[in-house]
Structure formats: C-alpha cells, structure tokens
Amino acid sequence: MPTPLVRTKLHVPPARDDLVPRPRLSSRLSAPSAGHPDRRSVGLHGSVGPRLVLVSAPPGFGKSTLLATWAATAAAAGRAVAWVSLESSERHPDTFWAHVVAALEQAAPGVGAGAATLLDDGRTPVRAAITLLLNELAAHPDGIDLVLDDYHLVDGPQVAADVEFLLQHLPPQVRLVIGTRADPDLPLARLRARGELLEVRAADLRFTGDEVTAYLNGVVGLGLRASDIAALEGRTEGWIAALQLAALSLQDRPDPTAFIAGFAGDDRYVVDYLVEEVVARQPEEVRRFLLDTSVLDRLSGPLCDAVTGGDDGRSVLQQLERLNLFVVPLDDTRQWYRYHHLFAEVLRSHLDDEAPGRAVELHRRAARWYAAHGEPEAAVRHAVAGHDVELAADVVEGCVIGMLRDRRESTVRRWIADIPAVVAHRRPVLALGLIGALMSSGEFADVEERLGDLQSVLDDPPPDTRVLVASELPRLPGAMETYRAALALVRGDLAGATAHADLAVARAAPGDDLTVAAGSALSGLASWATGDLDTAHRGYSAAVAGLRRAGNHSDVLGCSITLADLRITQGRLGDAVDTYEGALRLAEQHSEGGALRGSADMMVGLAMVALERGELSAAAEHLRRADELGEPNGLPQHPYRLRVARAGLLRATADPAGAIRLLEEADRVYVGDFSPNVRPVPAQRARALLAVDRLADALDWVREQHLGADDELHYVREYEHLTLARILLRQNALEGSTRVLAAAEDLLGRLHEAAQGGGRTGTVIETLVLQSLAHRARHGRRDEPGAIRVLEQAVRLAEVEGHVRVFVDEGSPMRSLMEALVRANPTWGHPRRVLDGFRSVPTPPAPAVQQGLVDPLSGRELDVLRLLASDLDGPAIARELVVSLNTVRTHTKSIYAKLGVNSRLTAVTRGRELGLLPDRR
Structure with a gap:
C-alpha cells in the first residue's frame, strides 16, 4: 500500500490578489549566469541552466510567494513544475521522497512511477529508488522544475545526503529549486564555482x-x-x-x-x-480561534471545530482569508489551509504565554479527530505533542497489523521512538507490530529482547495488560516464531531458522494462512541457503498455497520468482516456464481491470528462460511486454532483474559493452531481501567483462570478493566460484600458466561434485562446459576427443530442457569444440541447435584503426591479434582462420616484432594502447 500522502502539499499555492509586480526578480531569475555567460540561468522558459536555484532568506521575506508566482508563470509557458510544500513531518527520507516522487508524477505523468513502487514497498533502500527516479527523469524529453518549499523544515543528514546525490546526477533538462530559511547542507561552494547555482537572498527579496x-x-x-x-x-x-x-x-x-x-x-x-x-484588534472569538488553531499544521473547518469546540470553523477560515490574516489555501476548493509559518510561530508563542498547558489539550483533540478520520500519522504526531502516550499507543495498536500487511513498515518504524518500551510491554499486539517493523527495516539489535519481553507477557499477563484488537491475540505465538526464524536466518543459523519456521507453522492460529506462508517460506530459505533445492521448493510451494488462501496474490507472484529460480538452477527450464505462466494466469484472474503487481516480473522471468534456450526473439518479446506493464507493476526486485535480463539479451546479440553498462545500472538499483543472493550482479558483470577481454578488471573483482580457487565451497557462493573458474581459464589462455590452469581444474572438479550431490543439474551442465574447455587448454589437439567427451556429457544433459546459452556464451573456443562434436555425431540434433545459436549472434564490424606504427600490421595480422586477445590456443586460432598452425606462428612472430613485445599478454596490452584492439569499456 502506498505511503499516505498529503496531496494538498503538491499544489502550487494559488496566486494572491495583493501581489506587487517585481520585474527585477523575474529578470534576475532569467538572466545569464554571471560566471558562465554562455549558459542560461534558471530562466523560466530556458532549457539549460544551473542545477540548483536557491531562494534563501529569513522568515517573512516572500520566498514562497516568489516561487509560487514563478511556478505559475512557468506552467503557463508549458514547463512542468513539481511542487512540494514541506513540513517537519517529512524529515524522514521515506515520507520526503514519497512526496517528491508524487509531485513529479503529477507534473510529468510517467516520471516517478517506478520509484514510487520501490518506495511503497517500505523495504527498498531510498537510494535505489532515487537512482531509478533519475533514470526516469533522464528519459523524459521535456524540462521539469522540482520546487521544494520550506526545505529548512526537513534539512538534516538523512535527507541531505540523498538530495545531494539527486543534485549531482540531475539530467540537464531538470532543475532543483529550493526555498529555505537557512542554507541547506549541500555543496553550495562547488556549485557556485561551476556556475551551477543561482542564488536569491534576503537582500534581493527586500522591498525597494x-x-x-x-x-x-x-x-x-x-x-x-x-x-x-x-x-x-x-x-x-x-x-x-x-x-x-x-x-x-x-x-x-x-x-x-x-x-x-x-x-x-x-x-x-x-x-x-x-x-x-x-x-x-480582532474580535475575541477570532483571536481565540487564531491562538487555539495555531497548533495545527493544516486547517480545515471540521478539524478546527474539533480543536476549538466551535461549529463555524469553515466560515472563520474563509473570513481570515478575506482579511488577509496570513492564511494560505492549500487546494483549489478552499477546504484546507495553513497559517503563514512565521505567523503561526508567534501565535503559538502567545498561546503558551496566555494559557500555559492549553496547547497540550488542543493537540489531544486534534489527535482524536485525526484518529477518527483514518489519518494515523497525524494522530500520532499530535498525541505525542499532547504528551498523551497512551492515546498514541492506542492509535498505533489499532492500525499496526494492517499497516504491516500493507507493507508500510517504515511508517511504523518511525513510531517506535514515540512509544516507550514500558508502554509497549503491556500491549502484546502493539509489541508484536513494533517487532515486525524492526525486522522489516533490517534493525535486529533489540528484536530478541523484545521477543523475550513479549513472551513473558503472554506467559504471565500483568494486570494492566491492554489489548485493543483481541482477534489478533491467537496469531501471536505463530507470528513470534516467524520472527525468531527470520532472526536466526539473518545470523546464519540455518538449523535454528528451520526449527523456528516449523514451530511457526505448528503454532499458527486456525485460518492464519499468512503465518503458515511465512513459516514455510523461511524454512524454504534456510534449505535454499544450504543448496537443498528440493526441500526449498517444497517450502516455497507451501508458502504459495498459504498466500493463495489468504488472497495475497502479489506475494504469490513474488514467491513464483523464487520457485522458478530454484527450478532453473536444477536445470528444469520447463518447470520454470510453467511456474511463470501459472502466476500470470493467476494475475489475470485477479487483476481487477489492471495488471497485478508482479506481472512484469513474470515476463522478465520468461525472457530469462527464453534466453537460456537461445530463443532471442521470444526473449525480446517478453521484455517488450515487461516494458509495457512498467515498473509500477513490478515487485521491489524488478528494476535490477529487468536490467539483468536486458543485459543478457545485449550480450547474446553481440553488444557486451552495452551489457556491462546495464549490469552496472542493475547493481546500483539492486534490492535484496531475506533470499540468499545466489547470482550476484557483480559476478554477472565479471563474466561480461571477460567477453570484452577486460581480464584485469575481472581479476579486480576476484580480489574485492576475496575469492580463491582453494576456498571451502558453499552453495550461496557457487555462482561466484564458477565465475572465478572462467576467469582463471582466461588468465591461463593469456599467460600460459600451468599453475593457474591446475587451480581452475581443481576448482571445477569440486564444484561439479557438489552440484551433482545437490541435484543442481543446471550447475552440473555449466561445470562440464568449463571442464571441456579446461581439458582442451591442458591437452590441446593431442587429446581433443577427451575434451569432446566431456562436452558430450553436458550436451546430453542440456538437450532435455533445451539449454543453449550456457554453451554459446563461451565464445569461439566452445564453438570449435561444438563443431568437432557435430562432425563426430552428424545426426545429433541438439549440438546443431547450439551451433545455430552461435550463428545467430551478429559479428560486430571491426573498427577502423590508425595504427601509429612505423611498420603497420597487415589485415591478417590484425585478425590474428584479435584472436590472441581471446582464450583460443594456437590450433584453435588456425582453425578459426582456416590456415595452418605454422602460418599462425609466423604471423604471431611478426606481430611481436612490430609491436616490440615478446609475449601474448603484452602483445594484447600493447594492441589496446595503440587502439588496434577495440577498447569496449
């Protein structure tokens, strides 16, 4: 469920009738930047200008009025203006960015939809959502002004760091406009020096x-x-x-x-x-109204009546607006208002002087009104201001379980500081809700102690135990065990996680399908982390059944991703397709006129299977449909999974450099959960680096991950160790190191044995493919049949489910072996299908180069040099060029002499320095 938004904050304040025209300021805003006369400043109608417009002055200098007038002019000229009137309640990043994204969506439809989806989830890092937002802004062709008014109310370390990140990466057609009483915690000096800052200060705003x-x-x-x-x-x-x-x-x-x-x-x-x-000078009833309602951030007739005890709040507000008594309308229908901030501050000061303690009761009345009208966030804020912790606890307890089910954990997390532990201790339903918020936020330090306290209350309830939602009590024992299971999983205690997950299922209240589903999924996760994929699949299947009964259909789709991933690792591509297609049928049944959240992920999953089968057109079509559904119809992991799939398609169509760029994007927007990260994006990037001969960068990744060929093997790092084996094989091809080759062979042997023992057929196929290449690297043409025999085992396993890419991604060396396998088995169909996969990859044209050599390389020598940059050995290069091995050696010797080198590795390095080999970084 989306974070609740105060939509009135997203409206540009209506123009006032008492404005004084100020052409000097309008002229200043549209003038060229002083340091960069060739660039347009933040002119309303310009398309290029400073990244940041800063309107900074003490209260009462007309900052908001200037910005509102400016925004109205810009909108009239056709420029999109996203406006947020900030309040202190937006100091938390989740709420702040939810309003920013909503404002951008409102101003420029289509921008911010994906970021909003990530923020709504409540478990996604804010920075990942901002990165996605930047990508969406970059894709928007027209200019956008993002105005943050009263920014000083939210400025702080949490918000400032992310705003600076946004500012650094803003596309040129987007400008950030800040109105504030104090300079924000942003790199103003650097922006000023670069001519990327336009400033309007108090001296500019003063009336002449x-x-x-x-x-x-x-x-x-x-x-x-x-x-x-x-x-x-x-x-x-x-x-x-x-x-x-x-x-x-x-x-x-x-x-x-x-x-x-x-x-x-x-x-x-x-x-x-x-x-x-x-x-x-106001009538006493108006004066009292002003003072009493000064405690409110927003004003409406009914709310004011609840606070003041009157019955004419709406008419009084309209009267105040007519009298120009610092009342600002927040919507076009004059339903909601606010006081000018400075005016409200002074009113509150007068209220405290005249009636000490009255503000406390007024806040409590406001809290009760907001609670009755379904606005728990405002209700809690006023209850806390009214020093009524019990009222705040009542509000939170009444909505906490529903908010957790709607994935609004971040909001509940903010309330933990407002509810003292002693109050939560005697409220078991509330205590469980706060524990759930902590777990979902990744804050585990106090969870065990809180669970112990809650258990003691359930075992021996104190006399003052309070339960507002009695129907939730029976589900507490099972829910507590799910949190214990999750806590054990986080700590790496897989046996403990399994034990508590089983208890969760056993102790679930009748009809509590969500607890059954959660326990089953956690049990599956523990099994997955050990590599026991069959047990993991059974656990997730039980979770899906519970979620179906509970009607949580989007969560069914989320679990379907895991079920399919497990089947793919087991080599069962057909079962993975059945899982995705079944989930899509469920989505169609429960879409209620629109796509069910998670549908886009199912299309991405189908694309990944089609890629593995070499069905590139089908993969492209699935990704097109995923794009049509859009990121709002994706789960939190959708942004990075989509980029990984697109990268796979680019690599399959001879654009490995583009694939690397997409994988780097995927890493930036990566969102994890409790699932083991068994296919890390950086490892996928390392594989793509090998495709463009960036061995040094791939080795850097190995060092960063502290990987070694003699590591103890664990399933969670299996993909990374397979990637390491590939890197070692490439390193051996360039350096001719028998030590490196031996390390790769030993690692592959251990990986193959572990995968066979775990029934991970997909991994078995992959290890056999790499072992065939290692065998050829060890023995060359002396025992090519030995390499082919190993490859034949892989092909027979792959044939069952139609695996193709696992072979084709290994490039020319594998193609040579596959051709030999076809020659030895001319009637066998699957090797021919794999060869078709090689032929479907277009060969990119060789770039024209200016060699810069006294004696330039010939065209054939350039061909040989390009193949020296691959992991083909001499005989394979000869076969690739359809020449003899002696001819290859003659060309190689000539290349070394012309380049002034004496080894294959230095020849490749020198070739890149001279631009003879494409630098596809």
Missing part, C-alpha cells in the same frame, strides 16, 4: 522604495505620505512580513504618522509587536 509604495498605497490603499513610507521602509528595511503586519495595524488609524514614528526594534521584536497589534 517603489515596491513599498506600490504595496502600501496601491495594494492596501493607505494613502500614506512619501515621508511616512520612507520612514516605514527604513524601519522595516524592506522586510515584507513586517510591512504586511504594519499595514494591517495602520488600517483605520487616525494618526498613521505617529504610529510609524513609534515603530522600532529588531526583526523578532517587530513581529511580536505587530502580531500583538493585529491579533489584539
């Missing part, structure tokens, strides 16, 4: 003499003398809020000159004095 005259005599109609206007300008120094308050105080005064003469003091004293003058 002409503007003071236009306001006091033109807008307000006071008819003041020039000397009085000059005196008031001098006293206020053009401070707009002070002028506005002074204008209200001057109305109907018989001697304005005397009033102006006595007007003095610094900013805060001026405000206090003028507010007192303005408020004191």
Whole structure:
C-alpha cells in the first residue's frame, strides 16, 4: 500500500490578489549566469541552466510567494513544475521522497512511477529508488522544475545526503529549486564555482522604495505620505512580513504618522509587536480561534471545530482569508489551509504565554479527530505533542497489523521512538507490530529482547495488560516464531531458522494462512541457503498455497520468482516456464481491470528462460511486454532483474559493452531481501567483462570478493566460484600458466561434485562446459576427443530442457569444440541447435584503426591479434582462420616484432594502447 500522502502539499499555492509586480526578480531569475555567460540561468522558459536555484532568506521575506508566482508563470509557458510544500513531518527520507516522487508524477505523468513502487514497498533502500527516479527523469524529453518549499523544515543528514546525490546526477533538462530559511547542507561552494547555482537572498527579496509604495498605497490603499513610507521602509528595511503586519495595524488609524514614528526594534521584536497589534484588534472569538488553531499544521473547518469546540470553523477560515490574516489555501476548493509559518510561530508563542498547558489539550483533540478520520500519522504526531502516550499507543495498536500487511513498515518504524518500551510491554499486539517493523527495516539489535519481553507477557499477563484488537491475540505465538526464524536466518543459523519456521507453522492460529506462508517460506530459505533445492521448493510451494488462501496474490507472484529460480538452477527450464505462466494466469484472474503487481516480473522471468534456450526473439518479446506493464507493476526486485535480463539479451546479440553498462545500472538499483543472493550482479558483470577481454578488471573483482580457487565451497557462493573458474581459464589462455590452469581444474572438479550431490543439474551442465574447455587448454589437439567427451556429457544433459546459452556464451573456443562434436555425431540434433545459436549472434564490424606504427600490421595480422586477445590456443586460432598452425606462428612472430613485445599478454596490452584492439569499456 502506498505511503499516505498529503496531496494538498503538491499544489502550487494559488496566486494572491495583493501581489506587487517585481520585474527585477523575474529578470534576475532569467538572466545569464554571471560566471558562465554562455549558459542560461534558471530562466523560466530556458532549457539549460544551473542545477540548483536557491531562494534563501529569513522568515517573512516572500520566498514562497516568489516561487509560487514563478511556478505559475512557468506552467503557463508549458514547463512542468513539481511542487512540494514541506513540513517537519517529512524529515524522514521515506515520507520526503514519497512526496517528491508524487509531485513529479503529477507534473510529468510517467516520471516517478517506478520509484514510487520501490518506495511503497517500505523495504527498498531510498537510494535505489532515487537512482531509478533519475533514470526516469533522464528519459523524459521535456524540462521539469522540482520546487521544494520550506526545505529548512526537513534539512538534516538523512535527507541531505540523498538530495545531494539527486543534485549531482540531475539530467540537464531538470532543475532543483529550493526555498529555505537557512542554507541547506549541500555543496553550495562547488556549485557556485561551476556556475551551477543561482542564488536569491534576503537582500534581493527586500522591498525597494517603489515596491513599498506600490504595496502600501496601491495594494492596501493607505494613502500614506512619501515621508511616512520612507520612514516605514527604513524601519522595516524592506522586510515584507513586517510591512504586511504594519499595514494591517495602520488600517483605520487616525494618526498613521505617529504610529510609524513609534515603530522600532529588531526583526523578532517587530513581529511580536505587530502580531500583538493585529491579533489584539480582532474580535475575541477570532483571536481565540487564531491562538487555539495555531497548533495545527493544516486547517480545515471540521478539524478546527474539533480543536476549538466551535461549529463555524469553515466560515472563520474563509473570513481570515478575506482579511488577509496570513492564511494560505492549500487546494483549489478552499477546504484546507495553513497559517503563514512565521505567523503561526508567534501565535503559538502567545498561546503558551496566555494559557500555559492549553496547547497540550488542543493537540489531544486534534489527535482524536485525526484518529477518527483514518489519518494515523497525524494522530500520532499530535498525541505525542499532547504528551498523551497512551492515546498514541492506542492509535498505533489499532492500525499496526494492517499497516504491516500493507507493507508500510517504515511508517511504523518511525513510531517506535514515540512509544516507550514500558508502554509497549503491556500491549502484546502493539509489541508484536513494533517487532515486525524492526525486522522489516533490517534493525535486529533489540528484536530478541523484545521477543523475550513479549513472551513473558503472554506467559504471565500483568494486570494492566491492554489489548485493543483481541482477534489478533491467537496469531501471536505463530507470528513470534516467524520472527525468531527470520532472526536466526539473518545470523546464519540455518538449523535454528528451520526449527523456528516449523514451530511457526505448528503454532499458527486456525485460518492464519499468512503465518503458515511465512513459516514455510523461511524454512524454504534456510534449505535454499544450504543448496537443498528440493526441500526449498517444497517450502516455497507451501508458502504459495498459504498466500493463495489468504488472497495475497502479489506475494504469490513474488514467491513464483523464487520457485522458478530454484527450478532453473536444477536445470528444469520447463518447470520454470510453467511456474511463470501459472502466476500470470493467476494475475489475470485477479487483476481487477489492471495488471497485478508482479506481472512484469513474470515476463522478465520468461525472457530469462527464453534466453537460456537461445530463443532471442521470444526473449525480446517478453521484455517488450515487461516494458509495457512498467515498473509500477513490478515487485521491489524488478528494476535490477529487468536490467539483468536486458543485459543478457545485449550480450547474446553481440553488444557486451552495452551489457556491462546495464549490469552496472542493475547493481546500483539492486534490492535484496531475506533470499540468499545466489547470482550476484557483480559476478554477472565479471563474466561480461571477460567477453570484452577486460581480464584485469575481472581479476579486480576476484580480489574485492576475496575469492580463491582453494576456498571451502558453499552453495550461496557457487555462482561466484564458477565465475572465478572462467576467469582463471582466461588468465591461463593469456599467460600460459600451468599453475593457474591446475587451480581452475581443481576448482571445477569440486564444484561439479557438489552440484551433482545437490541435484543442481543446471550447475552440473555449466561445470562440464568449463571442464571441456579446461581439458582442451591442458591437452590441446593431442587429446581433443577427451575434451569432446566431456562436452558430450553436458550436451546430453542440456538437450532435455533445451539449454543453449550456457554453451554459446563461451565464445569461439566452445564453438570449435561444438563443431568437432557435430562432425563426430552428424545426426545429433541438439549440438546443431547450439551451433545455430552461435550463428545467430551478429559479428560486430571491426573498427577502423590508425595504427601509429612505423611498420603497420597487415589485415591478417590484425585478425590474428584479435584472436590472441581471446582464450583460443594456437590450433584453435588456425582453425578459426582456416590456415595452418605454422602460418599462425609466423604471423604471431611478426606481430611481436612490430609491436616490440615478446609475449601474448603484452602483445594484447600493447594492441589496446595503440587502439588496434577495440577498447569496449
């Protein structure tokens, strides 16, 4: 369920009738940047400008008014403007970015949909959602202004770091506009030096003499003398809020000159004095209304009535707006308002002075109203401000289980600090909800202690035990065991995880299908992490059955990804297809007019299977349908899985460099969960690096992961060790190191034995493929039949389910072996199908090069050099070029002489330095 949004914060404040035209500021905003006269600044209609527009000044200088006027002008000119009026309640990154993304979606439909999906999940790192948002912004062709008004209310380490990341990577057609009372924690000096910052400060915002005259005599109609206007300008120094308050105080005064003469003091004293003058002159009922409702961030008629005890809140708000008493409408229908922030601050100060302690009761009334109207976040905020922890606990307890089921864990997590442990201790349903929020947020430190406290309450309930939702009590024992199982899983205690997961299923209340599903899934995860895939599949199948009974169909689709992944590792591609297609049929049955969340992931899964079978057209079609469904119809893992699948298709169509770029994107948006990360994106990138001969970079990955050929083998790292084996084989091909080759052979032997013992046929096929290449590297043409015999075992296993890519991805060396296998078995169909897979890959044209050599390489020597950069040995190169081995040796010797080198590895390195080999980084 999406994070609740206050939609009124996403509206540009309506234009006011009492505005003074300020062409000097409009001109400043559209002028060229001083440091870079060739670039347009943040002109409303320009397409290029600074990354950041900063409007920074103390309260009361008209920042919001300027930005609102600017936004209206920009929108009228056809530019998209995303607006967020910020409040302190948005200090948490999840809430802040939810409003930012919603504003962008509203301003530029299609932008932010994928990021919103990740944020709604509640378990996705915010940075991953921002990265996806940046990609969506980059794809949007038109200009967008993102305005964050009152940014000072949310500025802090959590928000600032992510805003800086956004700012650094903004595409050129997007600008960030910040209105704030204090400079934000952003690299302003660097932006200023680069000409990427436009600043509007207090000195710019102050009213000039002409503007003071236009306001006091033109807008307000006071008819003041020039000397009085000059005196008031001098006293206020053009401070707009002070002028506005002074204008209200001057109305109907018989001697304005005397009033102006006595007007003095610094900013805060001026405000206090003028507010007192303005408020004191209002009828008592209006004055009391102002003070009582000052505790509210937002104002509506019914809410104000609940707080003040009156029955005319709506009419009073409309009256205040007509009187221009610092009331700002938040929507076009005048249902919701807010006070000018500075005005509200002073009102609250006066409330505390006049009626100490009254604000506490007013906050409590507001909390009760929000709770009754289904707005728990606002209700909790006011209950806490009203020092009513029990009321806050009641609100949280009443909604916590539902919010966790709707995946709003991040909101519940923020409430933990508001509910003291002593209060949660005697509320078992609330205590379980807070534990669930901690677990979902990855904060495990206090969970065990909280579970122990909860268990003691259930075993021996104290007299003051409180349960608001009695129907939840029976499910607590089973739910507690699921959290214990998850905690054990996080700690690597797989046996403990299995034991607690089994207890969760056994202790689940009748009809509590979600607990049964969670326990079964956790048991499956523990088995998966050990490589026992059959048991893992049974656990996840039971989880799917429980989720179906509970009606959690999107979660069924999420589990289907795991079920299919397990079958693919077992080599059972047909079963994986059946899983995905069955999930899609379920999605169609429960789509209710739109695609069910997770449908896009099923299409990506089908694309991955089609790729493995060499069905490139089918894979492309599945990915096209995934794009049509869009990231909003994907699960949290969808952004990275989609990029991995696209990378696979690019690699299969001879664009390995493009595949690497997509895998790097996939790594940036990667989202994990409790599932073991058995196919890490960096490992997939390392494999792609080999396809463009970037062995050094692949070896860097090996060092970063602390991988070694003599490591103890664990299933979770099986994919990484298979990747290491590939890297060692390539290193041997370039260096001719028998030590490296022996390490690769030993590693592959151990991996093959482990995969066979675990029934992981997909991995068995892969190890056999690599063992055949290792055998050829060891014995060459002396025992090519030995390599073919190993390869034949792989092909016979692969034939059952139609595996193709596992062979084709190994490139020319495997193609040579496969051709030999076909010659030895001319009527065998699957090897021919694999060869067709090689032929379906287009050969990219060789780039034209300027050699920069006294004696340039011939065309045939360039061909030989390119094959020296592969892992083909001499005989294989001869077969590839259809020449004799002696001819290859002659060309190689000539290449070494022309390049001034004496080994294959240095020849390849020198060739890249000279641009003779494509640098596809």
